[in-house]
Amino acid sequence: MANLVGAFCTAHVPLIASRPGVADKKQVDHVMEAFAKIRTRMTELEIDTAIVVGDDHYTMFGPHCLPRILIGIGDVDGPHEEWLGHERAPIANNPAMAEHIMEYGFDHDFDWAVAKALTIDHSTFVPYLKVIKELDNVKMIPVYVAAGVMPLIKPKRCVQLGEMIADAVADYPGDERVAIIGTGGxxxxxxxxxxxxxxxxxxxxxxxxxxxRDIDAMLALTDEYVLETAGNGAFEYRNWLVAMGAVKNYELDLLCYEPISPWVTGTTLVEFKFAA
Incomplete structure (x- = not known):
């Protein structure tokens, strides 16, 4: 069976890819060092496939289609946004594992929206650019949840989604080593x-x-409170809940926290180190 052996969360603010230099150099360097640490850990963990959880920003789907949960099972490329300054190019998926996770979800009450071809936006492209692209032969399965555009997915469902993904990976007949990466916020x-x-x-x-790992406290947060206190972009803690749901026991390694106003984000990168 495959093994989920790594879990991380990263900011995905588009300025990381497009104009990082608008922020203070010391803060930028700290963020880039944190991305480098994730690359190092992915290498140490011998990751074959990364499941990256992002959210649409009315770029990929809206208003004609607003999926609650979506998985890309076929051709993947990116980025969608030309203004990121990166040429759109193919991204290696793991179709066999993606289809397995899709089918496992169908069998366990998760009605995926499914993309047989997907051009990803910055939410999954930024971690791809700063982590996966720099590694040898690591494939990426994109997963999108409704954390950026109304109507929003319920946070509890995000935890359940993460649990299901972990179970699906464990049920996969291959021997891949897998990481999950939540993004945003x-x-x-x-x-x-x-x-x-x-x-x-x-x-x-x-x-x-x-x-x-106080998931109950996170689930108790109301959307009204989050919007008023931390802004509409903070709804993306849902993406983090997917990663947290996939890992039952962990020790948090805070790789970076930088409040970067020019990037308009409380920029945070962490690793969930698996505990026994």
Whole structure:
């Protein structure tokens, strides 16, 4: 069977790919060092496939189709956004494993939307660019949840989705070594009057909940509170919940937290180190 052996979460703010230099150099260097640490850990863990969890930003699907959960099982390329400054190019998927996760989900009450061809946006392209692309022969399975555009997926369902993905990986007959990467957040206001604001207090409270794996506390957060306190971009903690749901026991390694106003984000990168 395949083994889920790694789990990470990273910011996916598009300025990381398009204009990183608009931010303070020391902060940028800290973020890039954290991405490098993830690459090192992925290499140490001998990862073959990374399942990357992102969310559409009214770029890929809206308004004609707004999937709650989607998996890419075929051709993948990216990025969708030309303004990121990176030429659109093919990205290696793992179709056999992706189809297995799809079918396993169907058999366990998860009605996936399915993309047989998918052009990914920055939410999964940024971690691809900064981690996966720099590694040898690591494939990427893109998963999207409704964490950026209304109507939003329920946070509890994100935890359940992560649990199901972990079970599906364990049920896969191959011998791949797999990582899951949640993306996005933390506090940021997208296209709003407060764009550029970062709520460090909220971010540290969220990091503390993640450190304790206090999923109940995270599920108790209302959308109204998150929107008012941390902005519409903070809804992306749902993507992190998918990764947390996939890992039952972990010790959190906070690789980086930088409140970067020019990037409009409380920029956070972590590893969930598996505990016995």
């Amino acid at each position: 933390l506090s940021h206001w997208v296209g709003a009057a407060d764009m550029g604001k970062v709520n460090e207090e909220f971010d540290h409270e969220m990091i503390d909940m993640i450190k304790r």
